[in-house]
Amino acid sequence: MMATIQEIAKDIKDTFGSSFINASQAGRYLGMAKDKRGKFLASLPCYPTGKEKKYHALDIAKYMAKLQTYIPYG
Numbered sequence: 001m002m003a004t005i006q007e008i009a010k011d012i013k014d015t016f017g018s019s020f021i022n023a024s025q026a027g028r029y030l031g032m033a034k035d036k037r038g039k040f041l042a043s044l045p046c047y048p049t050g051k052e053k054k055y056h057a058l059d060i061a062k063y064m065a066k067l068q069t070y071i072p073y074g
Contacts (some may be wrong), residue, residue, distance in 0.1 A: 009057040010057075
């Protein structure tokens with residue numbers, strides 16, 4: 001059974017304590033190496049926060065659902 005977009009976004013928020021996560025956290029959540037996570041995140045809007053870019057959990061969840069790549073973290 002595929003998780004809903006809202007369930008995925010909530011899982012990301014619960015896992016990292018925020019709806020905005022950096023590329024490293026996204027890679028850990030997605031189980032992707034740096035090169036693959038970069039390709040995945042390249043198509044998503046990012047929110048610069050000083051030194052790093054942050055990605056919103058809902059954007060990640062929508063893209064994961066589109067690609068059907070959800071595997072529960074942990």
